[in-house]
Amino acid sequence: MDKKPRPKLKVKRQQIRRRRHQSAWITLEDGTANCKCQVADVSQSGAKITLGKAVEIGRLFDIAFVPRAAARRCEVVWRRGNTLGIRFIG
Secondary structure (H helix, E strand, O other), X not given: OOOOOOOOOOOOOOOOOEEEEEEEEEEEOOOOOEEEEEEEXXXXXXXXXXXXXXXXOOOEEEEEOOOOOOOEEXXXXXXXXXXXXXXXXX
């Protein structure tokens, strides 16, 4: 039985993502809600985060990697359940 070679996946990222297992804090666009999330990996241009509970998050929000520190503006690029791919825009 011949094994066919698997096609190589095309990677769209231009920057290397670094694995992180740390907490971050999300502030929604209207500034009313803060919720904690887990950062799975991060690069200069974005990150992959997981929310611990079902939270309605719109397309844009702020994320801080240290509590009460300056936050970065970001937008959701993809969603899979409670896991989000985000891009930093500010």
